[in-house]
Amino acid sequence: MTDTTETKHKAGWGSKETMSKLAKRHRSEKAFRMIGLGAILIALCMLATLLVSIASKGFTAFVQTRFDIEITFSQDVIDPNNTRDLEVLRSASYGSLVRDALRKEFPEVKSRRDLRSLFGIVSKGSVKQLRQLVMEDPGLIGQTKVISLIASDDMDMFNKGYIDRNVVEADRRVKDKEVAWFDQLDNKGAVELVFNTGFFTSGDSGEPEIAGIWGAVVGSFYTLLITFVIAFPIGVMTAIYLEEFAPQNKFTDIIEVNINNLAAVPSIVFGLLGLALFLNVAHLPRSAPLVGGLTLALMTLPTIIIAARAAIRAIPDSIRQAALGLGASPQQTAFHHVLPLSMPGILTGTIIGLSQALGETAPLLMIGMVAFIVDIPGGVTDPATVLPVQVFLWADSPERAFVEKTSGAILVLLGFLVFMNALAVMLRKKFERRW
Amino acid sequence: MNGTGHIVRSFDEDLQEMRNAIIEMGGLAESQLEAAVRALMDRNSDLAQSTIEADVAVDDLEQAIDNMAVKLLALRNPVADDLRLVISALKIASLLERVADYSANIAKRVIALNLAPAIRPVSAIPRMGEMVRHMIDDILTAYAQEDVELAYDVWRRDRDVDQLYNSMFRELLTYMMEDPRSITSCTHLIFMAKNIERVGDHMTNIAEIIIYQITGQAPSEARPKGDKTSVTMIETDISRSTQGNDN
Amino acid sequence: MLAEVQTPETTKENAIIKASDVSVFYNDKQALNGVSLDIIENQITSLIGPSGCGKSTFLRCLNRMNDTVPGGRVEGKITLDGHDIYASSVDEVLLRARVGMVFQKPNPFPKSIYDNVAYGPRIHGLAKNKDDLDDIVLTSLEKAGLLKEVRDRLNATGTGLSGGQQQRLCIARALAVQPDIILMDEPCSALDPIATAKVEELIEELRENYTIIIVTHSMQQAARISQKTAFFHLGEIVEVGDTEQLFTSPSDERTQGYITGRFG
Numbered sequence: 001m002t003d004t005t006e007t008k009h010k011a012g013w014g015s016k017e018t019m020s021k022l023a024k025r026h027r028s029e030k031a032f033r034m035i036g037l038g039a040i041l042i043a044l045c046m047l048a049t050l051l052v053s054i055a056s057k058g059f060t061a062f063v064q065t066r067f068d069i070e071i072t073f074s075q076d077v078i079d080p081n082n083t084r085d086l087e088v089l090r091s092a093s094y095g096s097l098v099r100d101a102l103r104k105e106f107p108e109v110k111s112r113r114d115l116r117s118l119f120g121i122v123s124k125g126s127v128k129q130l131r132q133l134v135m136e137d138p139g140l141i142g143q144t145k146v147i148s149l150i151a152s153d154d155m156d157m158f159n160k161g162y163i164d165r166n167v168v169e170a171d172r173r174v175k176d177k178e179v180a181w182f183d184q185l186d187n188k189g190a191v192e193l194v195f196n197t198g199f200f201t202s203g204d205s206g207e208p209e210i211a212g213i214w215g216a217v218v219g220s221f222y223t224l225l226i227t228f229v230i231a232f233p234i235g236v237m238t239a240i241y242l243e244e245f246a247p248q249n250k251f252t253d254i255i256e257v258n259i260n261n262l263a264a265v266p267s268i269v270f271g272l273l274g275l276a277l278f279l280n281v282a283h284l285p286r287s288a289p290l291v292g293g294l295t296l297a298l299m300t301l302p303t304i305i306i307a308a309r310a311a312i313r314a315i316p317d318s319i320r321q322a323a324l325g326l327g328a329s330p331q332q333t334a335f336h337h338v339l340p341l342s343m344p345g346i347l348t349g350t351i352i353g354l355s356q357a358l359g360e361t362a363p364l365l366m367i368g369m370v371a372f373i374v375d376i377p378g379g380v381t382d383p384a385t386v387l388p389v390q391v392f393l394w395a396d397s398p399e400r401a402f403v404e405k406t407s408g409a410i411l412v413l414l415g416f417l418v419f420m421n422a423l424a425v426m427l428r429k430k431f432e433r434r435w
Numbered sequence: 436m437n438g439t440g441h442i443v444r445s446f447d448e449d450l451q452e453m454r455n456a457i458i459e460m461g462g463l464a465e466s467q468l469e470a471a472v473r474a475l476m477d478r479n480s481d482l483a484q485s486t487i488e489a490d491v492a493v494d495d496l497e498q499a500i501d502n503m504a505v506k507l508l509a510l511r512n513p514v515a516d517d518l519r520l521v522i523s524a525l526k527i528a529s530l531l532e533r534v535a536d537y538s539a540n541i542a543k544r545v546i547a548l549n550l551a552p553a554i555r556p557v558s559a560i561p562r563m564g565e566m567v568r569h570m571i572d573d574i575l576t577a578y579a580q581e582d583v584e585l586a587y588d589v590w591r592r593d594r595d596v597d598q599l600y601n602s603m604f605r606e607l608l609t610y611m612m613e614d615p616r617s618i619t620s621c622t623h624l625i626f627m628a629k630n631i632e633r634v635g636d637h638m639t640n641i642a643e644i645i646i647y648q649i650t651g652q653a654p655s656e657a658r659p660k661g662d663k664t665s666v667t668m669i670e671t672d673i674s675r676s677t678q679g680n681d682n
Numbered sequence: 683m684l685a686e687v688q689t690p691e692t693t694k695e696n697a698i699i700k701a702s703d704v705s706v707f708y709n710d711k712q713a714l715n716g717v718s719l720d721i722i723e724n725q726i727t728s729l730i731g732p733s734g735c736g737k738s739t740f741l742r743c744l745n746r747m748n749d750t751v752p753g754g755r756v757e758g759k760i761t762l763d764g765h766d767i768y769a770s771s772v773d774e775v776l777l778r779a780r781v782g783m784v785f786q787k788p789n790p791f792p793k794s795i796y797d798n799v800a801y802g803p804r805i806h807g808l809a810k811n812k813d814d815l816d817d818i819v820l821t822s823l824e825k826a827g828l829l830k831e832v833r834d835r836l837n838a839t840g841t842g843l844s845g846g847q848q849q850r851l852c853i854a855r856a857l858a859v860q861p862d863i864i865l866m867d868e869p870c871s872a873l874d875p876i877a878t879a880k881v882e883e884l885i886e887e888l889r890e891n892y893t894i895i896i897v898t899h900s901m902q903q904a905a906r907i908s909q910k911t912a913f914f915h916l917g918e919i920v921e922v923g924d925t926e927q928l929f930t931s932p933s934d935e936r937t938q939g940y941i942t943g944r945f946g
Contacts, residue, residue: 248752318789322852324750325783326802326859327775336801337791441943512902514929517942651931 054407054414061199061408064209065151065159067122068190071101072144073134084138094130098122098149106181114177121181123150125198125210148192153208153401155182159191162400173400199408203374204390208401211394213409215376219289219369219384220358220416226293226380227300227357232350234297235304236339239346242305243312244334263302270299271363279367287368287383295367296357303356307349311342344431351424355417361388387413446511453503453524454579457531460496461575464531465568467493467538468634472564474545475557475627483549486542493535500528516651523648527578530637530644534571537630544623551620554610559603560624563631566596570638574645581649590642590654596635597662603628604664632662698723698863698893699744704758706739706748713739715917716758721863721910726885726894728904728925731914732945737897740914741865744895745781746774762863779806782856786868788848790840790855795832798840798851799823802859818858826854827884846877850884857888864888866896870903882907901941905929913937 012018075082078092102118103109109118126149133147134140157163158174159182169176185191203215246252274295278284284291315338323333364370369385370393377384385393387409394406440447467486474483504525507513513521570589577585604625611621639658646654697720706714714736721727729737739748746767748754760767767777779802790798799819809815819836823829828850832843840851849869856864866885870878885894885907898904904911905925912922913934921928921937932938939945
């Protein structure tokens with residue numbers, strides 16, 4: 001009797017009951033795996049949609065349309081007195097060179113209105129283009145040369161296919177005449193699509209075809225530099241002090257809770273703080289990377305402190321004991337052993353904090369970095385803007401051509417973010433230690 | 436035993452098994468001695484013969500105890516009182532084996548004596564035998580119950596055995612001088628008495644071992660010495676020797 | 683016989699550390715209760731006892747490692763060569779240079795073997811120049827019996843060695859500071875029997891020049907290598923004496939119960 005009751009509670013291999021339980025368990029495991037996989041797939045789809053839409057809109061920002069037009073660098077227009085003085089060369093009317101060239105190219109165009117339209121097919125930036133050429137090589141004066149002039153944003157859009165020629169003329173930004181001129185140039189083989197170096201080398205502009213992100217990149221660089229210089233040492237020192245030296249009491253508990261809370265404070269609040277503190281109280285220059293960097297440093301600090309504390313806590317106590325046991329002071333222990341060993345983790349956290357700061361817009365709006373700035377900033381006190389703000393500005397602009405610029409700038413920003421995160425991963429992999 | 440048992444219970448079982456073997460062996464040795472003395476009294480050569488043969492069983496037990504001890508030492512790494520118990524068991528087993536040997540020796544001499552006519556002084560042997568048998572009995576009780584006082588008591592009793600042996604030694608010497616024909620028998624008797632006296636000595640040794648096993652220390656008193664036969668000369672001898680206490 | 687052994691030696695033995703009535707508290711919890719123990723110079727003293735009995739705590743009092751524990755408080759008096767090591771004039775950093783420590787888990791720094799050993803001399807400024815430092819490092823490795831095995835890879839990382847080698851590296855590292863006393867907190871508990879035997883052999887050799895105090899869970903180890911053994915239980919010393927005496931005939935029931943495996 002007892003034997004049978006005992007065997008009842010034993011799991012029998014291959015019994016019907018056991019098999020059905022087993023099948024159930026396998027089913028639920030499989031289901032769980034499918035759900036997990038599904039979640040990842042959904043996330044990947046979202047990411048792919050984002051990337052594809054941005055990339056498909058943005059990649060054309062990296063090329064631009066140019067027209068090959070024969071320009072006569074007339075001595076009379078540029079330097080009538082033959083001084084070759086740089087000031088004279090700079091202030092010459094290059095616009096008339098372009099206009100002359102276009103008249104020569106399209107002699108049939110006569111009316112004032114048509115001429116104005118004709119002059120509009122090349123970018124206002126072509127003036128700058130020519131000036132630069134002449135300034136670099138004054139020997140051009142008096143010669144006639146085929147120059148690849150930047151097309152206007154409308155022509156650029158038309159060339160890239162964003163403007164459909166089959167649409168009724170009234171609804172089309174590019175009129176029939178302009179289409180005809182474009183076709184004429186195209187038939188001559190004078191229309192070309194080249195890599196848009198200007199996008200990476202010039203600052204912002206009201207003209208989409210010559211607007212670039214370099215100003216924003218440099219602005220971002222200076223801002224992040226300030227952020228790093230301020231936030232990194234303060235963050236690391238705070239973390240070291242809290243982890244290695246601070247006594248465990250109510251006060252340090254409060255500090256810890258507050259640091260964790262700060263990391264969750266909306267960034268706009270940091271912007272307001274920066275505005276109040278750095279602009280209104282300290283009277284630092286508005287729109288400058290200095291202020292932006294300080295503000296972002298405030299925002300990044302909690303992230304760095306938390307990451308650094310985690311990295312420091314990950315150092316096994318045996319290392320500290322070993323050092324202390326040899327007669328190293330607590331400070332020597334911290335700086336000879338704990339800090340160097342936790343540095344990869346700290347750097348990883350810092351880079352993640354900085355990449356977060358790189359993508360931050362809201363606090364910078366508050367301190368005036370949203371201004372339209374054409375010049376490339378030369379230092380931390382020059383007015384500047386940063387990449388995400390540039391994206392914001394362009395996304396706000398009405399011109400059709402800024403759409404692709406926006407996406408292009410986002411692509412560049414994403415590129416930087418991926419690069420920084422990859423660097424963080426690399427650092428972690430490279431210095432990962434087994435104890 | 437120390438109140439609580441070992442955390443590893445089989446260790447306790449092993450130790451208990453060894454203690455039981457010692458007690459069994461002691462019992463065997465005791466009955467051997469008793470049988471040998473009875474064989475002498477009854478002039479029973481058959482009993483003597485069976486006593487001689489029974490010695491093998493004691494030898495086997497000793498071997499078994501040796502093996503147990505070696506196994507315990509190797510596998511359990513005993514320390515403190517456990518270690519003392521194992522070491523004591525080894526030593527006691529070998530002493531008990533000697534006791535059985537002495538009994539066998541007495542039995543052999545009984546067979547030889549039975550070939551000659553009986554002589555009077557034989558009567559002293561059973562008294563000694565009974566005394567020593569009682570010592571064995573008590574020492575086994577002391578061992579089984581870890582009774583230090585009883586062990587001390589046995590230890591002190593050896594003096595009495597020695598004294599009895601001394602007087603018997605003198606008696607036999609005198610007897611031999613009176614009747615030289617009895618020399619062979621008397622010599623055998625002297626050896627028997629010596630054997631029994633040696634058993635008494637071994638009980639003293641075992642008592643010491645038991646005292647060490649239980650307390651961790653050797654007996655605090657000086658060892659009682661009563662055997663003076665090695666320095667005994669009969670009156671007719673001119674000089675008294677005072678050297679050579681070779682015990 | 684036994685009485686003879688005890689008396690004459692105590693007069694020869696020179697107690698380098700005298701702990702009297704030492705109590706340790708972690709916050710409100712008392713970890714050690716009125717422990718008094720003399721450590722004899724050039725002897726190996728082992729501290730045994732069940733987990734949480736305070737033996738490691740006591741060991742850490744001897745080089746003031748308890749100072750690093752938040753909420754830790756030490757009462758009583760510990761003298762090293764007659765100087766109170768808890769006196770305000772004593773710097774624990776200098777104390778630890780005299781009283782080295784080897785830990786339970788081998789904990790070499792994740793640096794080269796050379797740097798591991800050279801670290802102590804560097805922070806204490808024991809070497810005047812590079813040659814001096816080389817000398818200290820090589821001598822220490824030699825003393826720790828590791829030089830033969832690592833001579834041609836002094837720049838290899840210390841964590842790449844085997845467990846036993848790592849522990850001997852840690853011992854070499856402690857020796858490099860030229861201490862008088864070495865504290866060992868279960869130095870073999872993470873090692874296999876062969877590595878343990880090597881470390882034990884090394885400890886016995888070191889006894890000539892150093893005073894060694896070792897905490898161990900292995901009673902066999904304590905019995906094998908130490909001259910004096912102290913049995914700790916519930917934060918107190920139950921019994922202290924010659925190792926031989928303690929392992930053959932301990933005087934206290936609790937010691938007996940612990941070493942024979944009858945505890946609890």
